[in-house]
Amino acid sequence: MAVTMAQAINKALGDAMQEDDRILIFGEDVGKLGGVFRITDKLQETFGEARVYDTPLAESGIVGTAIGLAMYGYRPVPEIQFDGFSYPAFEQIVSHMAKMRNRSRGRIKLPITLRIPYGGGIGAVEHHSESPEAYWAHTAGLKVMTPGNVADAYSMMREAIAMDDPVIFLEPKRRYWMKADVELPVKTEPTHKAVVAREGTDATVIAYGPMVKTALEAAEAGNEEGLSIEVVDMRSLSPIDTDTIVGSVKRTGRAIVVHEAAQTLGIGSEVAARIQELAFYHLEAPVLRATGFDTPYPPAMIEEYWLPSVDRILDLVEKTMDY
Amino acid sequence: MADRHVPAGVTTRDPADTEGCPDPRDLLPPDEPVHLVDSDGTFHDDPDHPVDLDDEQLKLLYRHMAVTRRVDREAINLQRQGQLGVYASCMGQEAAQVGGAFALADNDWVFPSYREMGAAVVKGVDTGLLLHLFRGTWLSDHDVYEHRYALLSIPIGTQALHATGFAMGAKFENNPIVVMSYFGDGATSEGDPHEAMNFAGVFKAPVIFFVQNNQYAISVPLSAQTAAPTLAHKAVGYGMPGLRCDGNDVLATYAVAKQAVERARRGDGPAMIEALTYRMEAHTTSDDPTRYRTKEELEAAAATDPIARYRNFLTKRGLWDDDFEEQVNDEAGLEAQRMRDEIYEAPHGDPTEVFDHVYVDSTGYYERQRPFMQAELQAGKGA
Numbered sequence: 001m002a003v004t005m006a007q008a009i010n011k012a013l014g015d016a017m018q019e020d021d022r023i024l025i026f027g028e029d030v031g032k033l034g035g036v037f038r039i040t041d042k043l044q045e046t047f048g049e050a051r052v053y054d055t056p057l058a059e060s061g062i063v064g065t066a067i068g069l070a071m072y073g074y075r076p077v078p079e080i081q082f083d084g085f086s087y088p089a090f091e092q093i094v095s096h097m098a099k100m101r102n103r104s105r106g107r108i109k110l111p112i113t114l115r116i117p118y119g120g121g122i123g124a125v126e127h128h129s130e131s132p133e134a135y136w137a138h139t140a141g142l143k144v145m146t147p148g149n150v151a152d153a154y155s156m157m158r159e160a161i162a163m164d165d166p167v168i169f170l171e172p173k174r175r176y177w178m179k180a181d182v183e184l185p186v187k188t189e190p191t192h193k194a195v196v197a198r199e200g201t202d203a204t205v206i207a208y209g210p211m212v213k214t215a216l217e218a219a220e221a222g223n224e225e226g227l228s229i230e231v232v233d234m235r236s237l238s239p240i241d242t243d244t245i246v247g248s249v250k251r252t253g254r255a256i257v258v259h260e261a262a263q264t265l266g267i268g269s270e271v272a273a274r275i276q277e278l279a280f281y282h283l284e285a286p287v288l289r290a291t292g293f294d295t296p297y298p299p300a301m302i303e304e305y306w307l308p309s310v311d312r313i314l315d316l317v318e319k320t321m322d323y
Numbered sequence: 324m325a326d327r328h329v330p331a332g333v334t335t336r337d338p339a340d341t342e343g344c345p346d347p348r349d350l351l352p353p354d355e356p357v358h359l360v361d362s363d364g365t366f367h368d369d370p371d372h373p374v375d376l377d378d379e380q381l382k383l384l385y386r387h388m389a390v391t392r393r394v395d396r397e398a399i400n401l402q403r404q405g406q407l408g409v410y411a412s413c414m415g416q417e418a419a420q421v422g423g424a425f426a427l428a429d430n431d432w433v434f435p436s437y438r439e440m441g442a443a444v445v446k447g448v449d450t451g452l453l454l455h456l457f458r459g460t461w462l463s464d465h466d467v468y469e470h471r472y473a474l475l476s477i478p479i480g481t482q483a484l485h486a487t488g489f490a491m492g493a494k495f496e497n498n499p500i501v502v503m504s505y506f507g508d509g510a511t512s513e514g515d516p517h518e519a520m521n522f523a524g525v526f527k528a529p530v531i532f533f534v535q536n537n538q539y540a541i542s543v544p545l546s547a548q549t550a551a552p553t554l555a556h557k558a559v560g561y562g563m564p565g566l567r568c569d570g571n572d573v574l575a576t577y578a579v580a581k582q583a584v585e586r587a588r589r590g591d592g593p594a595m596i597e598a599l600t601y602r603m604e605a606h607t608t609s610d611d612p613t614r615y616r617t618k619e620e621l622e623a624a625a626a627t628d629p630i631a632r633y634r635n636f637l638t639k640r641g642l643w644d645d646d647f648e649e650q651v652n653d654e655a656g657l658e659a660q661r662m663r664d665e666i667y668e669a670p671h672g673d674p675t676e677v678f679d680h681v682y683v684d685s686t687g688y689y690e691r692q693r694p695f696m697q698a699e700l701q702a703g704k705g706a
């Protein structure tokens with residue numbers, strides 16, 4: 001049956017709540033409205049206002065109270081409405097959510113799954129298309145993950161909620177309406193594993209979240225030009241599954257990392273560093289990065305020129321082939 | 324024509340309709356802070372703020388304050404001896420901290436900042452364990468769940484949100500506990516205490532925001548911190564009562580806190596308490612307060628010392644005698660010794676412990692970094 005990524009996440013939340021009454025969902029407009037993207041659609045109706053509730057419009061408050069609720073014994077699954085509004089909660093996320101277990105010498109656990117729709121490509125207004133993943137991945141104590149397909153969206157969300165560690169769950173908002181024939185519930189690979197989403201022999205394209213689909217399209221287009229491109233879906237940005245990435249690059253000898261986020265000190269920088277450290281003698285060409293530019297996210301009319309595209313990915317693949 | 328500035332279709336609250344909305348006049352702080360004991364120990368009975376304590380409890384309040392001052396001084400000494408990197412003294416604020424925490428039941432929680440040694444003493448936390456943060460052996464070492472005393476929180480006011488979330492959790496399952504969040508006058512300028520009080524008001528969470536107004540945020544005086552008539556007035560904006568007390572008067576602080584705590588326990592929601600006190604010591608042992616306050620000001624503040632005042636009260640009550648004094652001195656000395664034993668030359672821990680508590684499940688992390696550090700240690704580097 002064809003389901004969208006949005007429906008898959010919605011079902012994952014509902015199924016998890018059915019199984020564990022310590023799970024709470026809260027945030028801005030998640031109740032009656034069902035969230036601005038309808039990800040929490042009908043959950044308040046099903047589970048009541050005590051377990052699915054609207055908060056005041058205050059992101060630090062959403063995360064800070066989630067920490068208190070988790071200390072009390074709940075498993076909070078709060079929502080930040082858009083990527084750009086996670087920044088007011090930065091201190092609570094970085095100074096407390098990420099560090100509380102370490103600060104307490106392991107006595108406190110914070111099983112929080114913080115959902116954040118992220119990334120561009122939907123023609124949104126300023127501050128609604130950010131890719132803040134590197135901030136979170138740079139912060140020890142957080143797990144950071146992002147699904148690239150419908151089945152993963154369900155399975156990774158279930159696993160994130162079941163984890164006793166705090167998780168930043170980044171939902172690629174431009175893929176909310178992506179459809180796939182998936183029977184739910186579904187269980188895919190464990191979240192800390194990257195997967196080979198498409199096999200190939202000439203070059204490895206490493207992507208995550210919204211760029212997995214773009215990378216697969218690039219591989220398909222490359223195929224028509226006689227290029228055999230392998231696509232690795234990272235899935236987890238913290239931890240990074242180095243073995244799967246390096247294993248693929250050792251087979252192909254070429255690597256291109258793709259993300260929407262700006263290039264400098266992005267996830268691609270770390271992936272490139274690990275590849276050169278662990279697969280130096282296997283490389284036929286330098287590791288390249290197909291990313292957003294080192295500018296603020298552009299206005300909606302310009303975003304198609306800014307975001308990595310099939311062409312940008314293929315150009316870089318060809319560059320590594322010609323090296 | 325009264326509504327001419329209101330667009331069509333916009334509803335405004337009828338001032339006469341107060342259902343679900345408290346009358347703001349009921350939330351306003353009193354004109355004068357609640358004060359029950361004068362410097363000479365004279366007690367003023369106030370039927371609005373009864374002190375429901377028996378003689379033993381009255382004496383226990385003194386014990387807690389005296390122990391607090393003694394361990395606080397010991398911590399300063401430990402810092403001077405090079406045993407602690409830094410320490411934030413609560414000298415002068417003992418009545419505020421002890422009076423507030425004494426209003427809590429055993430199952431109630433405290434979410435402190437980093438200056439609440441008095442609240443820790445009341446909660447029975449091993450004070451030596453709290454000093455590991457300042458020594459740098461680890462970031463904390465007490466069990467927060469055993470004494471219901473959360474981790475010391477250094478980023479200003481951030482703990483107020485944890486307290487509110489915790490209290491919301493208690494309310495969600497009808498657990499009749501109360502949470503007390505301590506912070507200072509400077510913290511009232513931060514965003515998190517604002518968000519915390521707003522959430523607490525909306526959810527009617529059983530949490531008390533206990534503000535110790537000790538007049539300074541490091542060097543910046545209260546006058547540069549706020550234009551509000553008093554800090555307690557801010558409570559009105561969150562729909563909770565703003566209470567005010569003489570924070571150097573332990574009985575006034577206790578009585579006000581007790582009322583707020585019981586009100587919250589009944590399900591009537593949060594309250595904010597502004598306890599007026601004075602930080603007698605430097606902000607921390609790294610600070611030089613002579614750069615921003617005068618000797619005369621300090622001397623004037625010393626004359627309002629909460630412990631001397633309460634001793635005068637106990638004397639007038641006939642509860643003070645040499646045996647009690649000796650007993651308290653012994654207990655304070657013992658606690659200071661325990662603190663000293665815990666922290667004095669406490670060894671560096673195992674450096675590889677830095678990898679142990681970051682994640683419950685650390686699959687995928689540190690496969691190379693932990694062995695790297697271990698190899699460095701074995702090679703004698705960094706050990």
